[in-house]
Amino acid sequence: MNKIKEALSEIARGSVEFIGQEYIQSLVERFYASGERFIVKAGFDPTAPDLHLGHTVLLQKLATFQRYGGNVKFLIGDFTATIGDPSGKSETRKPLSKDEVERNAITYKEQVFKILDPQYTEVCFNSQWLNELGVGGMIGLASKFSVARMLERDDFTKRYQNNLPISIVEFLYPLLQGYDSVALESDIELGGNDQKFNLLVGRSLQRSYGLKKEQSILTVPLLEGLDGVHKMSKSLNNYIGVTEDSKTMYAKILSISDEMMWKYYNLLSNLSLGEIEDLKTNVKNGKIHPKSAKEQLALEITERYHSADLAKDAKIAFDNVFSKNETPTDLPTFKYNEGVWICKILVECQFCDSTSQARRDIRAGALKINKEKISDENLKMLAGEYIIQIGKRKFAKVIIH
Incomplete structure (x- = not known):
């Protein structure tokens, strides 16, 4: 050519x-x-x-x-x-x-x-x-x-x-x-x-x-967001922001589907069309695991908006949390009085947009407290220290007096 x-x-x-x-x-x-x-x-x-x-x-x-x-x-x-x-x-x-x-x-x-x-x-x-x-x-x-x-x-x-x-x-x-x-x-x-x-x-x-x-x-084309259906939009909360921190950006990119990954490669990667096609062939033939291809994309994009070092740190943090089932070390901390409603905490930690959304997430099995799944949407918290988790990426430390 x-x-x-x-x-x-x-x-x-x-x-x-x-x-x-x-x-x-x-x-x-x-x-x-x-x-x-x-x-x-x-x-x-x-x-x-x-x-x-x-x-x-x-x-x-x-x-x-x-x-x-x-x-x-x-x-x-x-x-x-x-x-x-x-x-x-x-x-x-x-x-x-x-x-x-x-x-x-x-x-x-x-x-x-x-x-x-x-x-x-x-x-x-x-x-x-x-x-x-x-x-x-x-x-x-x-x-x-x-x-x-x-x-x-x-x-x-x-x-x-x-x-x-x-x-x-x-x-x-x-x-x-x-x-x-x-x-x-x-x-x-x-x-x-x-x-x-x-x-x-x-x-x-x-x-x-x-x-x-x-x-x-x-x-x-309009790029679909993390849900793989609707165009990327802040109002739909399915976006990956250019100014988001490196760990969040990396984790969000890894959350897209294997199929959607190729559209992201085509529209966002600096790899040539030939290089992308070779990568796709290797994934199809089983020489490269889809997760490895997605990690390569996540590293490239995270490095573009942050740095190579921060991209590597984001990968290490992700692997520790999600592959080794560890808890992040740099958690935001929130303090409440005993008896606070769990849904109020989830909203104020910005894990959910509303208490109604918090209820739906709990019913769907998305809430873990100290790594244990919680299904009680009316839970009132007792005194103590807790690690609150919603889904795969949202963690917070909560201290109840």
């Missing part, structure tokens, strides 16, 4: 849809021939302060483009976040305040360079040009698109057919995101597969504004 084919194979790896492949190939060929780089854009609305591995699928793809000639425009949508992206939503999304956006944007900037090469990355804020657009500019922008075209978008169509409200502001969102592509003169735009409509708007607006280019589009 020559270097151009290898580059295009890695760029296409794990993608859902690829529009304008010929243009991307020409950009990569030009880079190898002359060293001239091209513009790759991806937008992030800073709607939460911390990124999880689901967000990093897009960052990994941006890093791939950087290896093959891409200059990344990492666009923080500080203006559009105050509107709220309606993509995939069944109702109008609540916008963020300016202060929330600014706080979240700072943490994004701190986190993305764990993956992206700073030399080929420019962090941009779309308020820079959208604030200057003005009323006349907004009217001119709105004139570039029809209501009929907007209603082609799946989520708008469903809401319109079900007589659910769609605000005019929501129609403006894809136009503003598309205008970002005009302002940045992007050659390629990346996004999740739920963003296809917005990405196509940018492609259309580049034509309307007379740019001598039409951005190619690459969409990436």
Whole structure:
């Protein structure tokens, strides 16, 4: 495989849809021939302060483009976040305040360079040009698109057919995101597969504004979370956070299913497609145990966001706790008066979101106290010191006076 084919194979790896492949190939060929780089854009609305591995699928793809000639425009949508992206939503999304956006944007900037090469990355804020657009500019922008075209978008169509409200502001969102592509003169735009409509708007607006280019589009899949079913989300508590401590990150990655492991490899690992295929073949043939392959993935990702030493320490800690059935040594400690309800403890230790969830977990057999399984959801604790455990990863020391 020559270097151009290898580059295009890695760029296409794990993608859902690829529009304008010929243009991307020409950009990569030009880079190898002359060293001239091209513009790759991806937008992030800073709607939460911390990124999880689901967000990093897009960052990994941006890093791939950087290896093959891409200059990344990492666009923080500080203006559009105050509107709220309606993509995939069944109702109008609540916008963020300016202060929330600014706080979240700072943490994004701190986190993305764990993956992206700073030399080929420019962090941009779309308020820079959208604030200057003005009323006349907004009217001119709105004139570039029809209501009929907007209603082609799946989520708008469903809401319109079900007589659910769609605000005019929501129609403006894809136009503003598309205008970002005009302002940045992007050659390629990346996004999740739920963003296809917005990405196509940018492609259309580049034509309307007379740019001598039409951005190619690459969409990436949404990564399922720890449950293996729903997309990774903090609200579903099935996420692996970029800023989580190394031991938690390592343990969470090892908890994914053997089948889901290969999707994580494909979307998150820096191993080549050939190396992943060899690893998969060795697992299938019984030369490598699936757990060993998963440990390799957990070490790679944990090292990326922490360090090689912390990743190794996380593996040792995990092996001690789960393979040797030992208890962690660095436990958080909580103190209560005698008679406290076990469900109250589980909530305040942040093991469960509510006492109702605590009851369900106890009924499901997830609670152990001093390594003994407890099934009494109404248990009142007596004086003493206890090690409380929920599931495989949550431990706490509780002192009852």
